[in-house]
Amino acid sequence: MSYEFALRPAPSEVVRRDWRLPLVAAGVWAAALAGLYGTVASGIVIAAGCLVLVVLGRRWKRGFPAAVATVAFGGLLSAGVTTVHVAVRDHAGLAALTGSEAHGVAELVLHTAPKPSTRRPELVTATARLRSFDADGVVLEGHWQVLLVASGEEWLEVNAGQRLTVPAVLREPDAGRLTAAIVSARGPPETVGALSFPHRIAAHVRERLAIAVGAVPQPEAGLIPALAVGDTSMMDPELAADFRTTGLVHLVVVSGYHLSLVVGAVLAVALACRAGPRGRVAAGSVAIAAIVVVAGPQPSVLRAAVMAGMTLLALAAGRPRAAMPGLATAVLVVVLADPDMAAQAGFALSVAACVGLLFLAFRWARPLEHRGWPQPVALAVTIPLATQVAVTPLLIGLGSGVSLVSVPVNVLAALVAAPVVVLSVGAAAVAAVWLPAGAFAAQLAAVPARWLIWLARNGAEIPGALVPVPGGVWWGLGSAAAMAVLVLLLQMRRVRVPVLAVLVAAGLGTVPACLMTGGPPSGWVVTMCDVGQGDALVLPAGDAVVVVDVGPEPAAVDACLDELEVDRIALLVLSHFHIDHTAGIAGAMEGRAVDAILAPPPGEAQYGYELVEERAGAVPVLEAVPGEVFEFGATRLEVLGPPAEPLSGTRSDPNNNSVAVRAEVAGTSVLLTGDVELEGQRALLSGGAALGVDVLKVPHHGSSFQVREFLEAADPAVALVGVGAGNEYGHPDPGPLGVLEEGGALVFRTDEAGRITVVRNGNVFEVTTVN
Template sequence: MSAEFMLRPAPSEVVRRDWRLPLVAAGVWAAALAGLYGGAVSGLLTMAGCMALAALGFKHDHGFGAAVATVAFGAVLGAGVTAAHVAVRDHAGLAALTASEAHGEAELVVHTVPKQSTRRPETVTATARLRSFSADAGTVEGNWQVLLVASGGEWLEVDAGQRVTVPAVLREAEPGRLTAAVVGARGPPELVGAPTLPHRFAAQVRDRLAAAVEAVPQPEAGLIPALAVGDTSMMDPELAADFRSTGLVHLVVVSGYHLSLIVGAVLAVAVACRAGPRGRVAAGAVAAAAIVVVAGPQPSVLRAAVMAGMTLLALAAGRPRAAMPALATAVLLVVLADPDMAAQPGFALSVAACVGLLLLAFRWATPLEHRDWPQPVALAVTIPVATQVAVTPLLVGLGSGVSLVSVPVNLLAALVAAPVVVLSVGAAAAAAVWVPAGEVAAQLAALPARWLIWLARTGAEVPGALLPVPGGVRWGIGSAVVLAGVVGLLHVRRLRRAVLAVIAAAGLGLVPACLFTGGAPSGWVVTMCDVGQGDALVLPAGDAAVVVDAGPDPALIDACLEALGVERVALLVLSHFHIDHTAGIGGVMEGREVAAILAPPPGEARYGFALVEERAGAVPLLDAVPGAVFEFGSTRLEVLGPPAEPLRGTRSDPNNNSVALRAEVAGTSVLLSGDVELEGQRALLDRAAALDVDVLKVPHHGSSFQVREFLEASDPAVALVGVGAGNEYGHPDPGPLGILEDRGALVFRTDEDGRITVSRNEGRIEVRTED
């Protein structure tokens, strides 16, 4: 959710809203989104069809026909520009190299600062421009947008704007974007030249701010750079998850809220210095440009920057402020400049929040003002409500869940949001000039930051704080229709009180629902939690539970355990220490008693091991020894792997040395295989009798690294796949799933089915999904 405060126009400045620009922007966006999934030819055909539609519609100078023509005109622009970009993306020579996964040397210009993946910190990702690629089949040259995937700390030292060469492999990118390929680096980068001056300036500001916040204790030290310039690299992962689940994430993503505060402060200083209109506009433009350069080309930053530019131009021209045309112009220019923005969730959420602010928040504040509420207080109430309403359909469509505590948390956060952002940005500005001055500003910013940290952590601990709702386009559209109906009824004066009463009653009804509902079904055997691209499974253990892996996100595993009513964990099994299995450990341990942790040797996955060591505290860490048996009530666990002598030299030693367990739950057998790949599965085949089970947790998220004999030996009735929607690894591979289905297994996957619970009642296995 976003909260972008904007000055309300005086009554004399209110003019009849002109919807032509928003309709053109809608047409541009829709055509760009459609064009990204097609080729250049389909884009040109779309453009031709929309030109004919626009010509027919413009015969009507008002009404529905004129509106259709206006949208079609925008679609002509969007389709034409997107077709040109798609033609570059689909270059035949590059497509041939990606299809064959060619190895060679890539020359790249890094576009964004390389960052550790939140799900796999050993992996570094960045967007880049591929200038050339040399392979045995030949050399291609161009300027393609690519996703860079690498490993190694050397990449974290590379700044945006830096040209590099590196041995790499080209792979096909996901459809629906302008990304032409995925460049997998096969070594450290070789730097060529130096970044441009703006990129060097941005790197210096970030480095000096990082030095300044060392004077502040954690977690405040990690939060201040995020509040100032959107740099979350130093932010505690659990705190970042709490910010997401409580709807405070907009504060650590540079957006229109940041630009309005900073540009507004600069304009106030310019007015105090008696600067003229041109001087004020120049000062505001410099401030906005500096934020864009330092924060980088994030979707919300670009949208807000164009809006700020339009507002400054209106100020220079002495025209009344027109926020909706400014937003429409921002969408229009940003999407035409980079059609890839049309497919970016961050851009859509940013625009939706702004639309909610402009169309709903100010209107809803008016009745409160008529009841003598001060305007700032009225807006503090209506802005988070309006923006939450606007972004909810997108959150549902994206499967991100809806925060039930977002509105009250944001109301309380408004007490310090503006001062803490201004102080954080001030710390960055001061540190850029003199680090000791930045340290003082950072210490001042840390005071209100503590309030935000307390709010995020407290809100995240509320039972049912994150409501896991069904995801997908249909559910997103359905929620939009429902919310539009509710908003429409609220604008009918005679029905307003009745609708508000129903909403209040529903809200009060959620309290006992969150506190007292949930729990495992009768005959519960195992639950696979929906934690995105990762694994987390739960089995009964008498009056407690066994948790196998914690997934990548503390909030998601915590929500799953809450839904199952788990208050005590008899054994936490970590199959291996990759981050998609361990980063959620805080969500398992926070507020719950964990008796012991079972895990293999850490091997190369040192980051995950360090994270577990930090969170485990005094909880015993047990070694996984083949043949060891654990019994909890009607649940029996036998350790099958890793081998007593760990496997070495495989494609991924941590994966192949995963803890593999055979569980017996009240007569139902479950094979929990971690991420074992070819070598690990062949090692388990030596114990084929133990592999024949009723339920199989498919190894390594259903990747292509499967041994057919292993899958056939397990011969499950039900196969479970823990996988995130649209993941960058292409999981699951259809081949292994086809083998299981051919043998009669029912395959369930969390990206399509959500949380999956297997139970046995009256001798029959039952599967329940909750998406």
């Protein structure tokens, strides 16, 4: 007797991946991004074009034309929604006020809690809704999305959801967003009414957690709120920079990782309590809502919340989870609800990391599992690698650099990542109800948090940990193509081993380059470090160096000094106390001896002064006196400014009272001017000092506040401009640069050239750049 059985097909032969929803999501995202950079008219054109493709696509059922029609359907939806938002953004009345930088009283409702700006920590920023603006009795009312920029500690006490009024100036926003204006506050806020119930809960949780971590020493106390609810306001700025350098920043931004851990824990408890599907869905939904309310509407939070919601719906329907449709739905829903998300880097990085996880991490883990690796161990290796591959093109496109230590650091961080996040979230939840228990939970969370801190600090100190790479759209697209080719090659068994061998060899080959930085070249005169929107310059001083300003971030100036092999600073000159010249002081002093600091009186820039005073410790701080001379080997510095009687009543007194020095380095003259503007430059002209030099550090990042006679008197052969790419100030202005070029100067900018070093060989100047 014989029996015949029909073999069950493999799952891959039964279930075909449906790409329609991801294609619709791609169309939604692309059309929203295009619409944000356009006008109402261009939005209508995009919608009309998508409609034509959709109509034509009805004839096609499959293949490339059908895929195009599916993308166009998403574009049609998004173009319509985005055009409506753009029409509100481009309101003629508001545009007139921002164009004239109108002064008045703004009534706002905060969407996010004010927090220190990453570029300028003395300022706080928040997204808000502008309800009305009263300019000299003329009131304009509406509902516009705006960016609030303010200063003062009182702003850090204001919570998300608060309605307030504040004297302010309206300024034009950057293009490509739904932000209709920048509201620059000119005073403290005056709150109106009480917070809504959800916002009161969020404020209560954050406040109680801040109290609970008081029982924990720093820097763990600042890290726990970041791990729990994404609140980085208490986190040490230097540690935050180390987390970015080592690729651990995703742990301090509430994302899908946090939601999966928290919702998973809640569902496990519900299952242990024998809750049915509806009960588990209800418990998971409450957990998701609580995280969104407390963490705020961050891009990664919203994307993860929608994905988690789709998973719970699938659970309630009794259907298996489909991760890719869930991700596509998250993109579709979030972008249609708020088209501005399409232009946010955080949202794009979050989605890219999920794509890497879904498409690559589990597939790469299978060969390791077949070789006997436990699945958690295999995934601990492949998840960081896959997400790094997915986000690298975006990081390159954004000009953020590529971390060479991200994968190994994240593999080691996986040992404690889940426990420390769960304990931190638990500390926040428990502290909201019972403070002593919350403090105990925070102390428990501090134990594994120390491992993350050790990893971040030591990983960031590895030479070459963060590789600066050229940024921009084309570099991003090129790197994406290269990554795609690499992934395809790794899928081919015949070439997999040779490709891996080449990658390993290339990786080992970078080790000597990272460990051997080489130091400054022979004949070195001055180096301008690339620190973004700020200044940091280094001059030789015998067996040490003179550093003039330290930029806005510790990591950038620290890396530059490492590459120059600096271990002692004979004199640290701080031209003035604005953050873009002082906030990097921790990086400059990290592991280096500093003999003395030269600085002007603090004036109005108290925040930067307090930052320097706290970090300086026992290092003597000298006050700059005109005519004073410092000599270090073949380098001589003469102080030219500020005047003995500080300038007052100018557009910016701290800028105009900058320390200006003339340096002579082995016969080469260098004029370092800080941020002196019109009045400060005229004071230098009238002071009778010798201003003609070989190298000029262009004042105030090349802003428009320049005196032509001053630039002509300097008459440099080389002009250096410290400026950040795409900065919001419009620096440098083409006018002053044109004056310098007319005089025969070669102008170099850090946003275009990166780190700039001037070398003199005989009578010839050589300028080298490292981008």
